[in-house]
Amino acid sequence: MPVYEFECKKCKQIFEVVMTMAEAALQKVVCPICNCEDVQQQFSPFSAVTSKKS
Numbered sequence: 001m002p003v004y005e006f007e008c009k010k011c012k013q014i015f016e017v018v019m020t021m022a023e024a025a026l027q028k029v030v031c032p033i034c035n036c037e038d039v040q041q042q043f044s045p046f047s048a049v050t051s052k053k054s
């Protein structure tokens with residue numbers, strides 16, 4: 001399953017959520033640290049590069 005990286009706008013923590021694309025579309029992600037829903041998905045330009053483990 002893909003790993004999605006989010007940043008909490010409230011506590012500024014970066015956290016990763018593992019879920020399917022379908023879940024990602026439906027699920028409301030909350031910050032695991034402060035339980036805040038005000039999170040923003042991070043689109044790291046390095047995520048594609050770092051997945052070169054085959």
Ligand SMILES: [Zn+2]
Nearest residue numbers: 008011031034
């Ligand atoms: Zn937070």
